[in-house]
Amino acid sequence: MKAMIRGNESIAYAFKLARVKVIPAYPITPSTLVPEKISEFLANGEMDAEFVPVESEHSAISAAIGASAHGVRVGTATASQGLALMHEVLFIASGMRLPIVMGIGNRALSAPINIWCDHQDMMSQRDTGWMQFYAESNQEGLDLGIMAFKIAEDERILLPAMVGIDAFVLTHTVEPVDIPEQKDVDDFLGEFVPHYVTLDPEKPATLGSFGFPEYFMEFKYGQWIAMERAKKVIDEVFEEFHNKFGRKYSKVTPEFLEDADIVLVTMGSMTSTTREFVKKLRKEGKKVGLLKLTTFRPFPKEELRALLKDVPVVAVVERNISFGFGGAVYAELAATFANESKKPKIIDFIVGLGGRDITFKTLNEVVGIAEKALKEDVDEVNWIDVNKEAVLKAEGLL
């Protein structure tokens, strides 16, 4: 069924179609519409689930753990400060190997307080042991939402997953979305079976126990192995989804890569703008390509090495910043090539923080610097569309 829906509704539909049983959630801009839509589904009798209107995001993820540990499929949604408030508990969800799925309306972190799009919230949860997917469109938000359950619940994996949809650009923007039939999603996901130890009075088990140094690392190594195995399982699930629903997904999607001198690496909704920009450059005869990163955790090192090793300059265009180093994607891509003999020159571009628009002008500047990098050294980390003069004055440097 084709419908015009907002990105938040994509997440809500993914939960409904996945027959999620418990949804603990706390509203936060820009993901508030997810629990609102769930509430509407429940009020209309279109969904059979328990909504827990918790008093904080910390309690949302804690309740999600409780429900998942009791053996039901669980989904929740948050953004920004809410995700940051969940931080300590995110480690516990993954450490306990509970396949919870969470929709994130990717939004900047304070200060200054800002409700608009960047990827700082999810990037800051990089090391919590959750798989991370970034959607380019509302269709992707819905599809990745459904697939995230299948990947997370696979008995080889058992890790929680986040699906990021960009604040406002996706969360609040109406797009045409093909909503799959319930029967097809039922076939695709199958009945929920918890492939983990649950809280069952018939078979009492202790979950979340105290791990001394002689046991702790084995638990962590298990998570490492699961995340490594997820690379293959993600491919399998993407393939199965393609066969059933006709839409193709990959951890990384190359476009116009053949003979490219410069490849722009993007995530989320900015990919659409970048694609149009690259098409324009190609028409002008410029050898520029695009590589969309859908999966950030696990980081698809192998695919990235294969696709980018012969590219002269890779421009990472990203909406996050790790102060004192650079963007997170840049750091990981640079590390991915650290031990390779054939590698691209990798340049970082910090763009679109706190919802600043990413336009052709932005990308033009990026490509300008990348072209310069073909011939000479340029700065490693480049801030684009920033009033640098004003900042340098304020910092007493001008």
Add this chain to the structure above:
Amino acid sequence: MNYEKEEFFAPGHGMCAGCAAPIIVKWVLKLAGPNTIVVNATGCLEVATTAYPHTSWRVPWLHVAFENAAAAASGIEAAARAKGEKLNIIAFGGDGGTVDIGFQALSGMVERGHNVLYVLYDNEAYMNTGIQRSGATPWGAWTTTSKVGNANPIGKLQPKKPVARIIAAHNAKYVATANPAIFNDFKKKVEKALSYDGARFLHVISSCTTGWRHDPSKTVEIMKLASDTGIFPLWEVVDGDLENMRITYKPKKFKPVEEYLKPQGRFRHLLKNPEYVKKLQEQVDAWWAKYGHHYNP
């Protein structure tokens, strides 16, 4: 079914000799029986009973973190509702995980009316990290963060947070204070709490020999003195009806508060100054003057 002869909390755990928390847990579980899921906040009870790969718990047990036992219990209860199950969901938390850092999650759980019995074992300080003051530490107690010296001869300067009254004011289904040393009253309240549906809260006093600084053999004696001196009154409230709070226990004759203070090292400094003992006695007398008419055995 009577499970009083069965143990659902196994011996061999690492709780201190003389700690009251295992007495509380053991009896709550005996009275609840095996159709029970336990959620435990971070604290002594969690740390000392679940050293992987061992466990003292013969019922399903979940620990998530310090401040969210009530939230995790809410999630389990929602899942149980989704499955159409009927079972006891019991959360155990110390005073840190309940009165302070976990208070928000508890308030939310009670306000939403989850069908959970939350049991606070209150040893009146953060004992797991080594005797730091909490919102439940009484006035005048020495702790490692309410130290006693020339500039502060009293110790903790603030009175104990009346957490059970606060939870009752949420219109919780059932709220009671209890004391395992006043056993019949304790047992009746656990049974009563288990018999209701909705959010229930038991505030149970729980001596900590290392934090209260007393001989481990004196646990029950000292806890009994807490209620016999009136410093830890035993009462219950149904449906948030604080006007009709029922005091369930009153000694024939109140003992002076000093008798409760004497065997405990945490109050030793107070005994040096009769003014301080008098002040504490006045606090106790004031409580009973205000609420004593609620006595209704």
